[in-house]
Amino acid sequence: MTETKTDPRILRTRKIIMDSFIKLSGKKEFKDITIKDITTEAMINRATFYYHFEDIYDLLEKALSEVLLINLNTNLYQNSELNEDTIIRLFQAITNFQLTLSNRCHRGYEDTIARIIREQIEVIIFNLLVKQFPGEEKKAHKVTASMLSWGIYGASVEWRRNNNSTSPEEYIKLAIPYIIYGIN
Amino acid sequence: MTETKTDPRILRTRKIIMDSFIKLSGKKEFKDITIKDITTEAMINRATFYYHFEDIYDLLEKALSEVLLINLNTNLYQNSELNEDTIIRLFQAITNFQLTLSNRCHRGYEDTIARIIREQIEVIIFNLLVKQFPGEEKKAHKVTASMLSWGIYGASVEWRRNNNSTSPEEYIKLAIPYIIYGIN
DNA sequence: TTAGATGTGTAGTATATACAACACATTGTA
DNA sequence: TACAATGTGTTGTATATACTACACATCTAA
Numbered sequence: 453m454t455e456t457k458t459d460p461r462i463l464r465t466r467k468i469i470m471d472s473f474i475k476l477s478g479k480k481e482f483k484d485i486t487i488k489d490i491t492t493e494a495m496i497n498r499a500t501f502y503y504h505f506e507d508i509y510d511l512l513e514k515a516l517s518e519v520l521l522i523n524l525n526t527n528l529y530q531n532s533e534l535n536e537d538t539i540i541r542l543f544q545a546i547t548n549f550q551l552t553l554s555n556r557c558h559r560g561y562e563d564t565i566a567r568i569i570r571e572q573i574e575v576i577i578f579n580l581l582v583k584q585f586p587g588e589e590k591k592a593h594k595v596t597a598s599m600l601s602w603g604i605y606g607a608s609v610e611w612r613r614n615n616n617s618t619s620p621e622e623y624i625k626l627a628i629p630y631i632i633y634g635i636n
Numbered sequence: 637m638t639e640t641k642t643d644p645r646i647l648r649t650r651k652i653i654m655d656s657f658i659k660l661s662g663k664k665e666f667k668d669i670t671i672k673d674i675t676t677e678a679m680i681n682r683a684t685f686y687y688h689f690e691d692i693y694d695l696l697e698k699a700l701s702e703v704l705l706i707n708l709n710t711n712l713y714q715n716s717e718l719n720e721d722t723i724i725r726l727f728q729a730i731t732n733f734q735l736t737l738s739n740r741c742h743r744g745y746e747d748t749i750a751r752i753i754r755e756q757i758e759v760i761i762f763n764l765l766v767k768q769f770p771g772e773e774k775k776a777h778k779v780t781a782s783m784l785s786w787g788i789y790g791a792s793v794e795w796r797r798n799n800n801s802t803s804p805e806e807y808i809k810l811a812i813p814y815i816i817y818g819i820n
Numbered sequence: 821t822t823a824g825a826t827g828t829g830t831a832g833t834a835t836a837t838a839c840a841a842c843a844c845a846t847t848g849t850a
Numbered sequence: 851t852a853c854a855a856t857g858t859g860t861t862g863t864a865t866a867t868a869c870t871a872c873a874c875a876t877c878t879a880a
Contacts, residue, residue: 460679461837461866486827495644497868502829645836645867670857681838686859 466504468494470515482512509564516568520549534580536628539604543624546573546608566605574601600631650688652678654699666696693748700752704733718764720812723788727808730757730792750789758785784815 472494476485487508491498505511546569578597582590604624611623656678660669671692675682689695730753762781766774788808795807 459838459866460681464679465867487829488827495648497644498828499830499869500867503866507828643836643868649837671859672857682858683839683860684837687836691858 462504465496465500468496469501469504469511470518473511473515474519512564513568516565517572520545520569520572533584534577536625536632538580539628539631540621540624542573542576543604543608544620546605547611547620550608550612566609570601570605573605574598577601603627603631646688649680649684652680653685653688653695654702657695657699658703696748697752700749701756704729704753704756717768718761720809720816722764723812723815724805724808726757726760727788727792728804730789731795731804734792734796750793754785754789757789758782761785787811787815 469490472490473485476489476493480489485508487498487501490508490511491501501511505514549569574597577600578593581593581597585593607624607627608620611618611620653674656674657669660673660677664673669692671682671685674692674695675685685695689698733753758781761784762777765777765781769777791808791811792804795802795804
């Protein structure tokens with residue numbers, strides 16, 4: 453809302469860097485991608501990279517967040533409530549995102565990536581909860597969001613592992629009553 | 637050869653501007669394209685436009701030259717002589733370029749565009765002649781290049797006008813003996 | 821072990837781009 | 851006519867990016 457517009461040069465350069473990184477991720481494993489590779493691909497100076505990102509892990513984090521967030525924003529920007537529909541869309545976005553990831557080789561960095569994704573989910577859920585129940589305790593929202601994010605992320609991992617014929621929607625629907633109405 | 641490498645920012649920005657201009661040319665007539673349109677499309681500041689180009693006609697000139705030159709370079713960079721083969725490739729590049737142009741609306745600026753194209757052809761032919769006959773008088777090369785450029789450009793106009801089944805290659809082949817061996 | 825090669829991260833300076841403001845011209849419209 | 855709106859081209863200043871050099875780490879080969 454109170455967005456102060458950022459310098460177009462910054463937006464442009466960040467996008468070039470992230471796009472180059474994503475492109476390289478399709479060719480090499482993460483551990484083999486050097487910062488020189490990225491800046492060469494992006495045709496920017498190496499020093500400029502450090503102007504925007506702390507190091508390559510910072511880039512990984514921001515690139516993943518951005519890609520995931522774009523997926524999510526287009527999916528559930530309209531819905532501002534945490535309900536059955538929202539959860540289904542969220543889950544679909546995650547499984548979809550995981551599928552694109554699995555086509556790229558990030559061997560050895562699965563844990564980092566998993567953490568980033570889960571944190572993103574947590575942020576999204578937290579914001580939804582705050583909007584939905586403005587008066588209540590934020591600490592409770594925090595814990596709830598944390599637990600839900602772990603649960604939903606874990607579900608996406610399990611879904612991918614049992615890569616059977618169940619669609620993401622059907623899969624998560626099995627758990628939704630528990631999420632929404634609780635154990636009772 | 638003695639290319640002093642130019643700042644990547646300049647290359648990048650020029651490309652963005654030209655690409656935006658070409659993109660806009662597909663939507664609007666030239667006379668309706670404002671500099672604000674271009675800079676908005678390119679997401680650069682209007683002052684930056686004037687850093688690179690004098691005005692919109694300067695951009696038109698450079699954009700056309702560049703597109704035509706790229707066509708030509710990829711076609712006849714290998715051949716450094718002005719022979720039958722070179723002329724055929726040159727003619728093909730021009731007709732091909734004219735076809736792409738005809739899909740865009742530049743009504744009222746045909747003359748300007750024609751001049752730019754012809755001048756480009758002249759430069760190319762002149763350079764070929766200088767390379768081919770290094771010892772001889774440059775003034776003669778100049779006149780020869782001028783006449784040939786007018787002739788070849790004119791032929792491309794005629795070819796397009798009689799838009800019949802003759803291919804550019806067949807068409808120009810009819811005139812090649814005259815060009816190469818002269819009237820006798 | 822020692823060098824050499826490659827990668828990371830930082831700092832100082834030069835240059836390109838962003839932005840805002842301005843004067844001026846052109847166009848449409850009341 | 852007037853006067854608002856839109857476009858052109860310029861200028862001054864702030865900021866982002868390019869470039870170069872440097873110190874340091876890691877790895878490989880002699």
